[in-house]
Amino acid sequence: MIQTRLNLGKVIGSAVVLCTFIVGWELLSRLITATGSYDEPLVPGWEYLWSNSLLRMADYWPGGLGVGSPMTGDPPTYTAAFLALAKASLVTIARVLAGVVLGVVVGTALGLLVSMSRLASTLVAPTVHIMRMAPFLAMIPLFNLWFGASLFGIILFIAYGVAVIMFIGALNAVGNLPSVYAQRARVSGAGWWQTYQSVILPAILPELRATFMMSLGLAWSLVVAGELLGAQEGLGVIVTYALQFAYTGRVIIIAFLLLIYAAIFFALAEYVSRRVLAWHRE
Amino acid sequence: MTKLREAALPALQVDELSVAFSRADGSAVQALDGVSLTVEQGEFICVLGRSGHGKTTLLNAIAGLNQPQSGSIQAMGQQISGPGVDRGVIFQRDAVFPWMRVEDNVGFGLRVAGRPRDEQRMVALAQLENVGLSHVAQAWPRELSGGMRARVAVASVFAMDPPILLADEPFGALDYVTRRQLQEVLLTLWQKTRKTIFFVTHDVDEALRLATRIIVVGNGRILVDMPTNLPVPRSDEQIASARGLELRHLLLHNLGLE
Amino acid sequence: MTSDNTLTAPLKLRGRSAFHQFAVLSVRWGRVPAGTILFFLAWYLLSLTLPDSRLVSPLRVVDEMLYNFVLSPHLQVFGLGRIGYAGLLIYSVKNVLLGLAVGAAIGLLLGLTSARFRPLRYLVDPITLVLGTVPVLVAAPLFLLWFGVVPYTQVLLVGLYSAVMMTIFSQRAVDNIDPVYELAAATRGANWSTRLRLILLPAVVPEVIGGLRVTLASAWGIETFTEILGAPSGIGQAIKTYTNVNNVAGMLACVGLVAIVAITMDFLLQVTARRISRWAH
Numbered sequence: 001m002i003q004t005r006l007n008l009g010k011v012i013g014s015a016v017v018l019c020t021f022i023v024g025w026e027l028l029s030r031l032i033t034a035t036g037s038y039d040e041p042l043v044p045g046w047e048y049l050w051s052n053s054l055l056r057m058a059d060y061w062p063g064g065l066g067v068g069s070p071m072t073g074d075p076p077t078y079t080a081a082f083l084a085l086a087k088a089s090l091v092t093i094a095r096v097l098a099g100v101v102l103g104v105v106v107g108t109a110l111g112l113l114v115s116m117s118r119l120a121s122t123l124v125a126p127t128v129h130i131m132r133m134a135p136f137l138a139m140i141p142l143f144n145l146w147f148g149a150s151l152f153g154i155i156l157f158i159a160y161g162v163a164v165i166m167f168i169g170a171l172n173a174v175g176n177l178p179s180v181y182a183q184r185a186r187v188s189g190a191g192w193w194q195t196y197q198s199v200i201l202p203a204i205l206p207e208l209r210a211t212f213m214m215s216l217g218l219a220w221s222l223v224v225a226g227e228l229l230g231a232q233e234g235l236g237v238i239v240t241y242a243l244q245f246a247y248t249g250r251v252i253i254i255a256f257l258l259l260i261y262a263a264i265f266f267a268l269a270e271y272v273s274r275r276v277l278a279w280h281r282e
Numbered sequence: 283m284t285k286l287r288e289a290a291l292p293a294l295q296v297d298e299l300s301v302a303f304s305r306a307d308g309s310a311v312q313a314l315d316g317v318s319l320t321v322e323q324g325e326f327i328c329v330l331g332r333s334g335h336g337k338t339t340l341l342n343a344i345a346g347l348n349q350p351q352s353g354s355i356q357a358m359g360q361q362i363s364g365p366g367v368d369r370g371v372i373f374q375r376d377a378v379f380p381w382m383r384v385e386d387n388v389g390f391g392l393r394v395a396g397r398p399r400d401e402q403r404m405v406a407l408a409q410l411e412n413v414g415l416s417h418v419a420q421a422w423p424r425e426l427s428g429g430m431r432a433r434v435a436v437a438s439v440f441a442m443d444p445p446i447l448l449a450d451e452p453f454g455a456l457d458y459v460t461r462r463q464l465q466e467v468l469l470t471l472w473q474k475t476r477k478t479i480f481f482v483t484h485d486v487d488e489a490l491r492l493a494t495r496i497i498v499v500g501n502g503r504i505l506v507d508m509p510t511n512l513p514v515p516r517s518d519e520q521i522a523s524a525r526g527l528e529l530r531h532l533l534l535h536n537l538g539l540e
Numbered sequence: 541m542t543s544d545n546t547l548t549a550p551l552k553l554r555g556r557s558a559f560h561q562f563a564v565l566s567v568r569w570g571r572v573p574a575g576t577i578l579f580f581l582a583w584y585l586l587s588l589t590l591p592d593s594r595l596v597s598p599l600r601v602v603d604e605m606l607y608n609f610v611l612s613p614h615l616q617v618f619g620l621g622r623i624g625y626a627g628l629l630i631y632s633v634k635n636v637l638l639g640l641a642v643g644a645a646i647g648l649l650l651g652l653t654s655a656r657f658r659p660l661r662y663l664v665d666p667i668t669l670v671l672g673t674v675p676v677l678v679a680a681p682l683f684l685l686w687f688g689v690v691p692y693t694q695v696l697l698v699g700l701y702s703a704v705m706m707t708i709f710s711q712r713a714v715d716n717i718d719p720v721y722e723l724a725a726a727t728r729g730a731n732w733s734t735r736l737r738l739i740l741l742p743a744v745v746p747e748v749i750g751g752l753r754v755t756l757a758s759a760w761g762i763e764t765f766t767e768i769l770g771a772p773s774g775i776g777q778a779i780k781t782y783t784n785v786n787n788v789a790g791m792l793a794c795v796g797l798v799a800i801v802a803i804t805m806d807f808l809l810q811v812t813a814r815r816i817s818r819w820a821h
Contacts, residue, residue, distance in 0.1 A: 013662025042686060126575035127582075133806060134799035135761030137677075138776070141768065141783040142791055146594060183347060184377040188391045188442065189367040198393075202381035221675035225765050228681065243681050251685065255678040262673045279381045281424040 022046070036246040044249040053249030057081035060088070060238055084238075085257065091151070091234040092223055093261060098155045100219045103162025104212065110163070111170025112196060121171060128168060136161040136222060140229050149230040158222045162215040169211030173204035206280050209273045216269055220262045291359045293446050293478035294321035294344060299353035301339050313339040315502040316353070323445070326472055326479045328493035330486065332537060336502045337482045338374070338450055344480065345371050345448050357446055367391065370444035372452040378423045378431045378438075384410065385419040387434055391442035409437040413467050429460035433467060440471055449481045453488070465491055469515055486533050490521050496529070498536045505536045596789045604793035614790065618781040620773070625797055631773040633801060635691055636756075636763045639698025644752060646699075647706025652740070654707070655714035668707050676701040680766050694766045694774070698759045705758070709751025713744035742817070749813040753806050760802045 029045035036042050044053060058080035059070050067083060068074025114120045140157065147153035181203055185195040227236020235254050242250040301314040313336045321327055331337040342348045344355055346365040355362050357369055365371075370391075379387050386393075388409050389402035397405075410416045413433040423431060432453060439447060449468075453461045469492060472479055483489055489496050494514065498506035510529060513520055520526060534540040580598050587597040608614065611624040620628070654664040676697065683693045721743065725735050767776020775794050782790035 009658065009662045010665070013659075014666040017663060017666045036685065123575045123578055127579040130579065130799060130803070133757055133803045134795060135757070135764055135802065137761035137765035138768075138779065138795050138798050140765070141779050142788075142795065145783070145786065145788065145791070178375060180373050180375040180377045181379065183365075184371070184373065184379075185394075186347070187345060187365040187367075187369070187371045188394050189365075190394045194394055198390075199379065203379070205381070217673060217675070220673075221677050224675050224677045228677075229765075229768065239681050243685065246685055248682065248685050251681050255674075255682065258678050259670065259674040262675070263670075266673050279383075279422045279424065281380065 036248065038245050038247070040245070040247050040249060042248055044252065049249050049253060053247065053253050054078070055081055056247075057084050057238070057250065057253070060084040060241065085235075088233065088235045088238055089257065089261065092227065092236065092258075095151065095154050095158060095226075095234065096219050096223050096265070099158025099223070100162055100216065102155065102159035103215065103219070104166050106159065107163030107166030107215075108170045108208065111167040112174065112200070114167075115171050115174035115200075116192065116196075128164065128171075131164050132168060136164075136218070137225050140226055143226075144230055149226070149232070151233075154223065154226040154231060157226050158219050161218050161222050165215040165218060166208075166211060169208055169215075170204065173207040173211070174200060176207060177203050205277060209277065212273070213266070213269065216265060217262075220258070220265070224258065288358070289323070291323070292320045292356075293323045293325070293358060294319070294480070295354075295356040295359075296320070296340075296344070297354050297356075299340070299343060299350050299355060301336075301343055301348060301350045312502050314343065314350075317499075317502070317504055318353075319497065319504065319507065321478060321480065323478050324476045326492055326494045327481065327497060328489035328495075329480070329482045329497045329499060330484065330489050330533060330537065331499035333484070335500050337499045339502075340499060341448050341450050341480065341482050345369055367395070367442055368444050369446045369448055370439040370442055372435050372439050372447070372449040374450040374452065374454060376428075376431055376435075376455075378426075378434050380423045382423075383419070384415065384421050384423065384426070384434055387423065388437045388441050390438060395442075405441050406437075409441045410434075412440065412471060413437045429456055429464065432456060432460075432464050436464070436468060436471070440475070443475075444477070446478045446480065449479065451483055452481075454484065461488070468492070473514065486530060486537070487521075489533070490526060490530060491516065496533065498533060500536065506532060508532070593786065593788060596792060600789055601792045601796055604789045605797060608790075608793070614787075615778060615781065618785075620777060620781065623773070625775065625778065625794070628773055628775045628778050629797060629801060631691070632763055632767065632775045632798070635694045635774070636698060636759050639695040639763070640702045640752075640756060640759050642695075643699035643702025644706045644755065647703040647708075648710050648748065650703070651707040651710030652714060652744070655711045656740075661711075664707060664711075668704055668711075671700075671704045672708055676704065677762065677765065680762075680769055684766075684770055689770045689772055691772065694763055694771060697766055698762055701762055702755050702759060705755040706748075706751060709755070710744060710748050713747035713751070714740065716747065717743045745817045746813060749809060749816075753809050756805055756809065757802060760798060764798055 025043075026045050029041065029043040029048070032041075032043045034042050041048060055076050055078060058076035058078075061067065061069050061071075061080040061084035063069030063072055063074075065083065067077065067080045069080060070076050074080075114124050136157075143153060143157040143160075147156050177200065181199050182195060185199045190199070223234075224236055227234040228240060231237050235257060239251055239254050242248075242254075296317060296319045299314055299317045300312070303311045303313055305311055317336075317340065329337045329340065339348065343350050344357070344362070346362050346369070357366070360368075362369075379390070382390065385403065385406045389406035392402045392405055407416060407419060410419055413436055415430060415433050415437065418426065418430065423434070426434070435452065453464045456464065465488065468479075481489075481492060490510070490512075493510050495509045496506065497504055508529070511525060512523075512529075531540060583598050587595045587600075605625065609625050611622065615624070615628075616622055650660075650664055654661040679700065680693075680697055683696055687693045687696070717740065721739050722735050725739050730738070763774070764776040764779070767774035768780045769776075771777055775798055779791055779794045782788075782794065
């Protein structure tokens with residue numbers, strides 16, 4: 001039995017990249033000492049990021065839970081900062097989660113439905129192609145207009161993007177299936193529902209997984225973009241506030257947070273899909 | 283229908299069957315041209331023929347997987363109009379479902395028919411026993427070798443207990459030794475259950491080893507239709523007997539090789 | 541790993557029975573009229589039931605596009621200068637092309653070399669893993685702060701995204717090549733540079749161009765979005781302007797134009813792919 005051991009090369013490579021980044025960033029911050037408006041350095045060093053940018057996130061805490069808020073005059077505390085970030089993170093994460101779930105379910109279901117009929121896929125193909133090529137990000141203002149930049153509006157926007165990708169993915173996956181599977185289902189006497197449920201759906205899961213990962217990445221892009229363009233709550237909103245005062249440090253911290261969240265999402269998705277696809281030959 | 287009547291029915295009755303396809307460039311290909319044949323119950327028919335000459339088309343027509351232009355096919359006295367559980371199929375391509383464990387694969391037909399879970403398990407395990415795979419009942423198909431997957435395919439079809447069994451070059455992808463083993467397995471099962479088997483192959487040796495009757499298809503028509511008159515089961519010596527050699531020459535000649 | 545052609549492969553279409561002939565034949569003749577007609581018909585009908593503040597008919601949108609194409613009085617009023625959609629589009633197209641070209645070139649180089657050279661791979665992979673999952677968009681506000689409202693910002697963002705994507709795609713393309721081809725070449729005396737030139741490069745073209753098409757589609761989104769955030773010109777700026785005055789017709793016209801340009805570029809790429817790698821189709 002072959003056990004996968006920690007690949008030394010990969011570990012060293014990652015470590016080198018990480019160290020280079022950390023050290024390189026600090027060096028850069030020492031070299032580029034220019035400041036933008038409001039005396040914020042353009043390339044804040046690690047120390048500044050921790051003691052100033054992170055701390056001042058407390059500015060976005062409206063108060064409550066017994067923790068003072070700079071909005072009402074209290075000095076900024078790390079607790080307030082973490083609470084502010086936690087609250088914003090929850091909103092953003094909730095949006096992504098809801099949008100992804102909605103998009104995956106609707107997109108996959110519609111894709112499977114259309115895959116049943118050649119006529120349907122012929123008719124639907126151009127519409128979907130147009131929907132895929134029209135950049136999602138360019139349509140944020142439209143969605144804001146139609147559904148508002150609220151929780152619901154952004155969730156719908158994310159769901160739309162995810163649904164289009166999953167729809168195409170599901171349709172293609174069904175088309176790529178070896179015809180022998182459906183034939184076997186037919187000669188075994190299975191009706192269309194049974195065929196789809198016990199043969200087609202499990203069979204396309206491997207290909208759908210790749211599509212799903214792609215849509216996960218898209219979902220995170222969409223939520224960031226959506227929140228940057230007019231939301232009231234969430235991490236993107238903090239960035240919008242920070243932009244107004246050129247607080248580079250805060251923007252960087254949010255970027256880090258997004259990185260971590262997205263990474264967690266991907267890791268989870270990897271793990272779950274690996275379990276579900278235990279049968280798949282890798 | 284009375285049991286007596288049913289026993290006298292031919293398993294398959296093909297009348298003036300014609301199947302045509304259109305190629306990608308639009309031109310028509312006459313895959314089968316007015317083919318007629320009668321298969322009695324319990325026969326083991328092997329269909330030989332060069333690639334593209336219609337043997338798979340014939341099998342697919344009987345299986346109900348393609349649409350003939352004219353002619354009719356009756357299975358056990360009933361006109362066929364599509365696939366059915368009365369005609370089990372073992373496919374050329376690997377049709378074992380990778381997302382189901384071996385046991386569930388074998389029990390699939392019963393599951394579709396709505397049989398209770400324990401009956402599915404029982405029948406599946408019995409069939410796996412018959413093909414010598416009871417020790418891998420819980421394995422994933424990806425863990426099995428090609429030969430083992432072929433056995434699973436055989437077990438799956440026998441689990442549904444169809445009166446007629448159609449096989450489309452099922453052992454073509456296997457190495458010689460494994461193929462011989464699978465032929466043994468199939469022969470044993472056939473002798474036990476006396477189903478009607480319609481077996482398409484490109485391998486003359488395989489046909490000589492298995493068949494009670496051999497058909498050669500060429501250019502969409504039947505060129506040869508002969509009973510083998512060889513004992514069941516037969517040894518290599520018997521296949522190399524005078525009768526066997528005579529048959530072999532006839533087949534090779536009709537396949538364009540002698 | 542499944543080679544990711546899900547988004548670049550055409551939707552499978554096969555029609556056979558007479559009932560399907562109409563839709564299928566018209567698909568084959570006019571490329572895609574039946575389905576497209578359906579799309580516009582649905583849009584038109586929907587626009588009739590909704591107020592103009594929500595959705596306008598496709599005819600009105602086309603009118604908008606044509607009227608404002610060369611010179612637009614609206615845009616002048618909103619401070620974008622004496623310009624029409626055409627001028628704005630040229631700005632956007634230039635940025636997309638520049639960013640894509642430079643980024644893709646870097647990505648291709650990195651991807652192809654790291655696929656065959658292990659140590660480089662160990663360095664490149666963590667970077668692409670991070671940059672591939674994190675939406676490159678988070679860098680948009682950062683670049684805006686650093687470089688200001690200049691075209692450079694957009695090009696850099698598109699370039700960064702393209703570089704990351706093309707590294708991943710070209711790595712995958714090389715990984716998917718059946719090693720038997722290079723082995724066969726080696727046994728015939730080909731050294732590594734010959735193998736690179738005659739085997740590797742031609743073999744990866746289809747998949748690389750597939751990846752390029754996907755990257756292009758997203759690149760347009762990034763470009764437009766960044767323009768909405770802040771840019772000296774570009775179709776995104778028009779969208780932003782129209783948003784502020786709730787001009788749905790204008791917004792739809794702009795989005796429609798971007799879609800048309802993106803589809804056209806994608807089509808051109810597809811055609812190029814077919815000609816360069818006739819063997820693959």
